[in-house]
Amino acid sequence: MIEAAESLNPENTRIIVDSSSNVPAAWQAQYRMLEVPTLVNFGVESFRNNVDLSAAAFYTRFAAHPDDVPTTSQPPPAFFADAYRRAFDEGAAHVIVVTITRKLSGTYNSAVSAAQEFGPERFLLWDGNTISMGSGWQALVAARLLDGGVSGADLVATLTRVRGAMVGYAALDTLKYAALSGRVGNVQAGLGNLLHIKPILEIRDGRVDAISRARGRKRSLREIVERFSHDLAGQPVNVAVQHAKHAADGATALADELRQRLDVRDLTSGDIRPRHRSLGRPGAIGIIGFPAASAQPCVTEWLLTGSRRPAGDGRRTSIYPEIPVRRRRCYPNSQDKPVCCEFPDRFLNCERKRRLLLSG
Numbered sequence: 001m002i003e004a005a006e007s008l009n010p011e012n013t014r015i016i017v018d019s020s021s022n023v024p025a026a027w028q029a030q031y032r033m034l035e036v037p038t039l040v041n042f043g044v045e046s047f048r049n050n051v052d053l054s055a056a057a058f059y060t061r062f063a064a065h066p067d068d069v070p071t072t073s074q075p076p077p078a079f080f081a082d083a084y085r086r087a088f089d090e091g092a093a094h095v096i097v098v099t100i101t102r103k104l105s106g107t108y109n110s111a112v113s114a115a116q117e118f119g120p121e122r123f124l125l126w127d128g129n130t131i132s133m134g135s136g137w138q139a140l141v142a143a144r145l146l147d148g149g150v151s152g153a154d155l156v157a158t159l160t161r162v163r164g165a166m167v168g169y170a171a172l173d174t175l176k177y178a179a180l181s182g183r184v185g186n187v188q189a190g191l192g193n194l195l196h197i198k199p200i201l202e203i204r205d206g207r208v209d210a211i212s213r214a215r216g217r218k219r220s221l222r223e224i225v226e227r228f229s230h231d232l233a234g235q236p237v238n239v240a241v242q243h244a245k246h247a248a249d250g251a252t253a254l255a256d257e258l259r260q261r262l263d264v265r266d267l268t269s270g271d272i273r274p275r276h277r278s279l280g281r282p283g284a285i286g287i288i289g290f291p292a293a294s295a296q297p298c299v300t301e302w303l304l305t306g307s308r309r310p311a312g313d314g315r316r317t318s319i320y321p322e323i324p325v326r327r328r329r330c331y332p333n334s335q336d337k338p339v340c341c342e343f344p345d346r347f348l349n350c351e352r353k354r355r356l357l358l359s360g
Contacts, residue, residue: 001120001121001123001124001125002094002096002121002122002123002124002152003121003152004151004152004153004156005151005152005153006094006151006152007149007150007151008094008096008145008146008149008150008151008152008155009146009147009149009150010031010032010143010146010147011091012091012092012093012094013092013093013094013095013096013146014032014033014034014087014090014092014094014095014096015031015032015033015034015095015096015097015098015139015142015143015146016033016034016035016036016080016083016084016087016095016096016097016098016111017033017034017035017036017097017098017099017135017136017139018035018036018037018038018074018075018098018099018100018107018111018135019035019036019037019038019049019050019075020038020049020072020099020100020105020107020131020132020135021098021099021100021128021132021133021135021136021139022132022133022136022240022242022270022272023035023133023136023139023140024136024268024270027140027143030143031140031143031144031146031147033139033143034083034086034087035050035083036075036079036080036083036111037049037050037051037075037079038072038073038074038075038107039072039073039074039075039076040053040058040070040071040072041070041071041072041073042061042065042068042070043068046073048079049072055271058070073106074105074106074107074109074110075107075110076110077110077111077113077114078114079110079114080097080110080111080113080114080115081114081117081118084114084115084117084118085118088118088122093122094122094123094124095115095122095123095124096123096124096126096139096142096155097111097115097123097124097125097126098126098128098135098136098138098139098142099111099126099127099128099135100128100130100131100132100134100135101127101128101129101130101131101135101206102127102206103129103206103207104131104206104207104208108125108127111125112125124152124155124156126138126142126159128163128166129163129166129205129206130163130166130168130203130204130205130206130288131168131203131208131288132168132203132240132242132272132286132288133240133242133268133270133288134166134168134203134288136240137162137166137238137240137288137289137290138159138162138163138166141158141159141162141295142155142159144295145158145297148297150297154297157297158294158295158296158297161294161295162290162294162295164294165290165291165294166204166288166289166290167202167203167204167228167231167232167288167289167290168202168203168204168228168286168287168288168289169200169201169202169203169223169224169227169228169286169287169288170200170201170203170208170224170242170284170285170286170287171198171199171200171201171214171217171220171221171223171224171284171285171286172198172199172201172220172283172284173198173217173283173284197213197214197215198213198214198215198216198217198219198220199212199213199220200212200213200214200220200223200224200227201286202227203286203288217250217283221250221253221254221285224254224285224286224287225254225257225258225261225287228258228287228289229258229261229262232262232289232290232291233262235263235291235292235293236263236264236265236291236292236293237262237263237264237265237289237290237291237292238264238265238266238267238289238290238292238295239258239262239264239266239267239287239288239289240267240268240269240270240287240288240289241254241255241258241267241268241269241270241285241286241287242269242270242271242272242285242286242287242288243269243270243271243272243284243285243286244271244272244283244284244285250285251269251285252269254285254287255267255269258287265292266292272284272286
């Protein structure tokens with residue numbers, strides 16, 4: 001584990017992600033991230049995602065054999081070890097590894113196992129506790145924090161807030177492939193498809209649960225937008241729209257509606273990687289994001305609040321402004337309402353302190 005007081009920056013720290021985190025290639029290049037590929041299996045043949053098998057090749061192969069359900073498996077420790085070795089050979093002193101949730105995949109365990117060879121004290125091994133761009137967002141937050149320089153403690157604190165605030169929803173276009181994978185019965189899938197029933201999934205706290213069903217494609221997309229907007233209403237948000245093949249147009253319309261409903265600060269859209277295509281296949285669309293303020297590092301300031309004198313009988317003490325006392329507090333930035341207050345004063349709430357500081 002990286003020391004809490006360690007100063008981290010792009011020169012001494014590299015970020016490594018697994019391909020199931022769906023980090024866009026442009027962001028990987030911009031922040032010099034390294035990606036470890038998931039394995040995609042068609043029968044007895046295995047391919048490294050984005051290395052031996054592109055998204056286009058995946059769909060081409062799947063279209064040729066629609067009843068041959070591909071599977072995925074986590075990267076073996078050797079894949080992570082190769083990425084670690086490259087990062088250290090290229091000058092990194094520390095490595096941050098962000099993976100999808102260990103509740104649904106063995107990817108995190110592979111990352112941990114590979115780190116033993118290099119010394120765990122050089123790593124921050126981060127379980128994103130979600131899937132797809134939910135963990136991808138956390139890798140991006142880490143990269144942006146490194147750009148400005150950040151301590152190990154502040155990095156972990158910020159990632160913890162982002163991870164806890166992450167929420168997502170997805171709409172499947174058909175139950176056919178869920179039936180082929182064994183997750184629902186054939187009769188249930190047949191009736192669902194006949195009645196145009198579209199399952200709604202919730203992505204939260206490392207789980208993907210079916211929470212609702214909608215009649216028809218438009219209603220299913222409207223429902224996931226409404227649920228997401230309800231959860232994050234009234235605050236700036238960062239959001240990713242992920243889609244499988246044949247759903248790009250629907251994803252564009254969905255992104256436009258999110259911009260109308262919410263204060264969207266950062267939005268990305270892209271194809272779902274093979275691991276998350278296994279249920280929905282062509283037509284699946286998902287939304288995943290978090291409040292933008294939770295990604296802001298806490299800023300520590302000192303504020304004069306006056307001295308305190310015990311009341312003598314256990315009641316609230318008094319504040320005497322003629323004897324100044326320094327109190328430590330933190331807030332994401334000067335515009336947004338504070339989301340953290342490490343050592344709030346007992347008598348002034350965090351928002352009141354922020355106003356006092358801004359007024360001089």
